[in-house]
Amino acid sequence: MSVRALKPLKETQTRILDVAEELFMQHGFEGASMRMLTAKAGVNLAAVNYHFGSKDALVEAVFRRRLDPMNAERLAELERLEQEAAGKALTPQAIIRAFIGASLRMIEDTRGGGRTFSRLLGRAYTEPAKSIRQLIGRMYAPAMERFKAAFVRALPELPKDELVWRMHFMFGTLAYTLAATDTVQLIAGAKPEDRYDARVLEDRLTAFMSAGLLAPLPGAQQVRIAA
Amino acid sequence: MSVRALKPLKETQTRILDVAEELFMQHGFEGASMRMLTAKAGVNLAAVNYHFGSKDALVEAVFRRRLDPMNAERLAELERLEQEAAGKALTPQAIIRAFIGASLRMIEDTRGGGRTFSRLLGRAYTEPAKSIRQLIGRMYAPAMERFKAAFVRALPELPKDELVWRMHFMFGTLAYTLAATDTVQLIAGAKPEDRYDARVLEDRLTAFMSAGLLAPLPGAQQVRIAA
DNA sequence: CTATCATTCAAACGTTCGTTTGAAATCGAG
DNA sequence: CTCGATTTCAAACGAACGTTTGAATGATAG
Numbered sequence: 363m364s365v366r367a368l369k370p371l372k373e374t375q376t377r378i379l380d381v382a383e384e385l386f387m388q389h390g391f392e393g394a395s396m397r398m399l400t401a402k403a404g405v406n407l408a409a410v411n412y413h414f415g416s417k418d419a420l421v422e423a424v425f426r427r428r429l430d431p432m433n434a435e436r437l438a439e440l441e442r443l444e445q446e447a448a449g450k451a452l453t454p455q456a457i458i459r460a461f462i463g464a465s466l467r468m469i470e471d472t473r474g475g476g477r478t479f480s481r482l483l484g485r486a487y488t489e490p491a492k493s494i495r496q497l498i499g500r501m502y503a504p505a506m507e508r509f510k511a512a513f514v515r516a517l518p519e520l521p522k523d524e525l526v527w528r529m530h531f532m533f534g535t536l537a538y539t540l541a542a543t544d545t546v547q548l549i550a551g552a553k554p555e556d557r558y559d560a561r562v563l564e565d566r567l568t569a570f571m572s573a574g575l576l577a578p579l580p581g582a583q584q585v586r587i588a589a
Numbered sequence: 590m591s592v593r594a595l596k597p598l599k600e601t602q603t604r605i606l607d608v609a610e611e612l613f614m615q616h617g618f619e620g621a622s623m624r625m626l627t628a629k630a631g632v633n634l635a636a637v638n639y640h641f642g643s644k645d646a647l648v649e650a651v652f653r654r655r656l657d658p659m660n661a662e663r664l665a666e667l668e669r670l671e672q673e674a675a676g677k678a679l680t681p682q683a684i685i686r687a688f689i690g691a692s693l694r695m696i697e698d699t700r701g702g703g704r705t706f707s708r709l710l711g712r713a714y715t716e717p718a719k720s721i722r723q724l725i726g727r728m729y730a731p732a733m734e735r736f737k738a739a740f741v742r743a744l745p746e747l748p749k750d751e752l753v754w755r756m757h758f759m760f761g762t763l764a765y766t767l768a769a770t771d772t773v774q775l776i777a778g779a780k781p782e783d784r785y786d787a788r789v790l791e792d793r794l795t796a797f798m799s800a801g802l803l804a805p806l807p808g809a810q811q812v813r814i815a816a
Numbered sequence: 817c818t819a820t821c822a823t824t825c826a827a828a829c830g831t832t833c834g835t836t837t838g839a840a841a842t843c844g845a846g
Numbered sequence: 847c848t849c850g851a852t853t854t855c856a857a858a859c860g861a862a863c864g865t866t867t868g869a870a871t872g873a874t875a876g
Binding site for chain 2: 387388389390392393484485487488489490491524527528530531533534535536537538539541542565566567569570571572573574575576577578579580
């Protein structure tokens with residue numbers, strides 16, 4: 363076992379998953395070929411099919427490895443907050459932080475590949491392949507349900523369908539922010555990587571999202587908030 | 590010319606562009622093959638290479654056909670508003686509407702394929718292929734510059750880098766909303782297509798975005814807006 | 817009608833794709 | 847050390863990819 367641990371550095375499966383994460387992010391799921399992937403991982407071409415069954419199954423494994431723990435973390439954090447509040451309603455800001463925190467902590471994980479996965483994840487939401495979208499949808503469903511319930515409790519006066527729209531918008535903001543760590547620099551002057559400090563980003567995102575979530579309803583007046 | 594107009598219904602090039610738009614949206618740029626595409630368009634396999642040169646050039650043509658007029662429309666609207674204001678600063682809401690209006694009007698164009706293009710566009714922002722991201726970036730750059738300047742004039746007290754972040758967030762919200770017309774339904778209860786009335790969506794987006802844009806700075810207090 | 821140009825067409829090009837195969841190598845338990 | 851199971855390997859599979867070719871067809875001007 364002592365020698366065993368030295369030879370392959372990491373197990374073949376882990377090595378494949380790490381490289382797949384990176385190449386899927388760089389070239390997309392179709393663009394990253396099995397030959398690229400296995401060559402970079404230093405494993406035989408047949409290894410993916412042997413260990414995972416198929417390329418599609420590999421894609422699923424890549425997501426499952428990170429997404430399941432991430433959503434579990436989200437739910438645990440939300441539950442912790444609710445326990446602490448002891449019956450009292452949570453603030454929308456606290457709920458938002460519980461949701462985006464897990465994503466942002468992953469951005470900071472430069473060594474473990476978490477950051478790579480973040481970008482990949484941000485892209486996956488708009489992936490054309492239906493199978494991937496369905497996979498993501500299934501993995502998020504339970505967490506989404508719980509967070510929606512938490513928002514309803516925090517904002518009982520906000521109409522349900524308005525809430526659903528605003529959650530939709532919030533999710534879009536987060537997804538794009540995750541994906542765009544490296545994507546189109548549409549706005550000149552946008553900072554390079556160094557600005558991706560998770561703490562600062564969390565504050566900025568929370569400020570933007572909670573303001574959007576609490577925006578006056580179309581009917582209402584009062585628009586100005588601060589200047 | 591009278592008989593000429595009846596035979597191909599539409600010119601070959603237009604027919605290819607229409608089908609390409611649809612298939613790129615459904616299957617992605619790599620996923621939609623030339624054989625699929627030309628078969629569905631009812632043209633010969635070689636027609637794409639004859640008329641456009643290559644598949645990559647076709648992708649560019651698909652974007653250019655819609656994006657150039659769209660950004661021109663955005664800029665014209667912004668200029669119109671500024672002329673009307675005659676020196677006075679525009680409200681952030683007005684600037685936001687000028688920007689998202691063109692996108693939303695395209696969503697309503699169900700017949701002409703504008704809606705298809707909207708979804709495609711929403712996805713393209715997070716496309717892995719660098720060439721496509723650069724293409725989009727180049728096409729947006731001039732409009733982005735002008736709108737950024739407009740926001741600076743409307744919100745002189747807002748620090749520049751804070752503005753850039755918030756424009757980034759706003760753009761993410763819009764992009765995801767465009768792309769997700771048909772994507773992952775992450776939040777149960779989200780309405781199907783019928784809710785995509787551009788007028789209502791524009792009000793909702795503007796409310797969310799302008800609240801986010803005007804959110805209190807991290808330092809400030811005052812969080813609650815409405816309930 | 818004829819000559820000229822643009823367009824369409826069927827066929828084939830070479831490459832790369834994901835997957836499969838059966839033998840070789842490596843492993844852990846008895 | 848031996849045996850059975852697990853893992854790795856080189857090689858090949860058929861299918862699909864984007865592109866090219868040269869001949870056939872169409873329309874147009876002299």
